[in-house]
Amino acid sequence: MTVVDIITNGSQEGALSPQNAISTSKWTVHVEVRLRPRAAARFDTIRNLVHAYICAFDRLGLPSTLHGWQDIPELAASVERIAVSESACPSHTLALEDMALQIHVYQPSDSDSFEEFSNSAGVRDDDDDTMAASVCELPNRSWEGLWDSLIYADNIKMKLLDYIHATLVLSDANVDFNLVSWNRVVLLHGPPGTGKTSLCRALAQKLSIRLSHRYTHARLLEINSHSLFSKWFSESGKLVQRLFNGITELVEEEDAFLVVLIDEVESLTAARAGAMAGTEPSDGLRVVNALLTQLDKLKHRKNVLIMSTSNLVKAIDSAFVDRADIVQYVDLPPREAIYEILRTCLCEIIGKGIVASVSVPTLKQAQIYEATSRTTPSTASLPTSDPQIKTRNVALRLLALAAQCRAQRLSGRALRRLPVLALARYIGIGNVHTFGVSSSSIATSNGQPSPNSPGGADVDVWLEGMEKVVKEQATELERLN
Structure with missing residues (x-):
């Protein structure tokens, strides 16, 4: 997170504790070790083995997936990845001597079970049994890879991690809350489809891994904002208070970390000015007051984080916005981020054998191709049997498609469904004959296709299909407006 790190002699115990801190000029590098579902090895044993394995390297890629540990029997039997x-290091690689390693061993849960809070208890309408919130145990296997799939123009993800790190450092130092105060509240706002809710869930998953040395388990509680409004006058404020009483009970477990997600927070924090003017129900005023009171109570707990999202930030009460330590705008992706989103989509369907094997360059490689294309003859008309020419053409075409998507202001949600629409509308289901193919023997670890992957539709056909979808959506949008 910063170049000032904590050295723990290979152990995570005491990490982030100021009394154990030693100022160094090394970069903190986090290594995440995912265990197999039924692995019974001790976490500290695996951590020490991984530390010894990594020390054999001279440099590591940032980020990267490590290989070769499968030759160590103890790791091969228990470790999955x-x-x-x-x-935070600006370089893509780093020498081992310049690293301060923090190794996180975790075993994600396979269950999709959710503990639910009902808002019906004590309410006069016994038929009103809408769930007020759901709780998910973390880390959860269903959210593996979500963090890496989210691509933003600026360093939003690292900013959020640095914020959590800062609150833990200050809490561990017993900083006087009357002098230095924070509320453990984050507000993400921006257009629909930019991945705000997904980022909250991914951050909760990431924190459950990064803080595993401090907390034995973690949970994500997602509040169903709409269920907290009762048709009975004045009940909604009581429902909010009842829900947060349950949250307080969860926070009482000091060895558990809790992330509370309030999606579409404007539903609970509509500006009280409207209620005062008579344009909004007075029950909404009670809800806002109850929520703000409960947030003030939770801010003294070091094992809780409140995440909130909104598409209508101007509708949120100013008192809630003022309590947010971070108010982060999540914008539609720029061309560079769009390229990476489309590249990951393409690599996925190539890896599954739906698209014929081809190497899809990284953004940096594609930009090099783009820069050199201005001074070298076009290869678009040349035979594509040469893999290098094929790769270059894919990169340039994908960059052009990314520019079109940016011009249409497509959201991340819209971008990730382009392959589906291209297949359904222009490629045709009958042209894909790879359903049921096992992906384990197809995709390589870096997302590139295996040389032995079965043949699918040509990548140019898929690119053309996605180009047609983008043009079609532009036409439909003009009609809508």
Whole structure:
């Protein structure tokens, strides 16, 4: 997170504790070790083995997936994946001597079970049994890879991680809340489809891994904002208070970390000015007051984080916005982020054998191709049997498609459904004959196709299909407006 790190002699115990901190010039590098579902090995044993394995390297990629540990029997029997996470270091690689390693061993839950809070208890309408919130145990296997799939123009993800790190450092130092105060509240706002809710869930998953040395388990509680409004006058404020009483009970477990997600927070925090003017129900005023009171009570708990999202930030009460330590705008992706989103989509369907094997360049490689294309003859008309020419053409065409998507202001949600629409409308289901193919022997670890992957539709056909979808959506949007 910063170049000032904590050295723990290979152990995570005491990490982030100021009394154990030693100022160094090394970069913190997080290594995440995912265990197999039924692995019974001790976490500290695996951590020490991974640390010894990594020390054999001279440099590590940031980020990267490590290989070769399968030759160590103890790791092969228990470990599923070892990945080096992204770092604040601006370089894409880093020498081992310049790293302060933090190794996180975790075993994600396979269950999709959710503990639910009902808002019907004590309410006069016994038929009103809408769930007020759901709780998910973390880390959860269903959210593996979500963090890496989210691509933004600026460093939003690292900003959020740095914020959590800062609150833990200050809490561990017992900083006087009367002098230095924070509320453990984050507000993400922006257009629909930009991944705000997904980012909250991914951050909760990431924190459950990064803080596993401090907390034995973690939970994500998602509040169903709409269920907290009762048709009985004045009940909604009581429902909010009842829900947060349950949240307080969860926070009482000091060895558990809790992330509370309030999606579409404007439903609970509509500006009280409207209620005062008589244009909004007075029950909404009670809801806002109850929520703000409960947030003030939770801010003294170091094992809770409140995440909120909104598409209508101007509708949120100013008192809630003022309580947010971070108010982060999540914009529609720029061309560079769009390229990476489309590249990951394309690599996925190539890896599954739906698209014929081809190498899809990274953004940096594509930009090099784009820069050199201005001074070298076009290869679009040349035979594409040469893999290098094929790769270059794919990169340039994908960059052009990314520019079209940016011009149409497509959201991340819209971008990730382009392959589906292209298949349904222009490629045709009958042209894909790879359903049921096992992906384990197709995709490589970096998302590129295996040389032995079965043939699918040509990548140019898919690119053309997605180009047609973007043009079609532009036409439909003009009609809508």
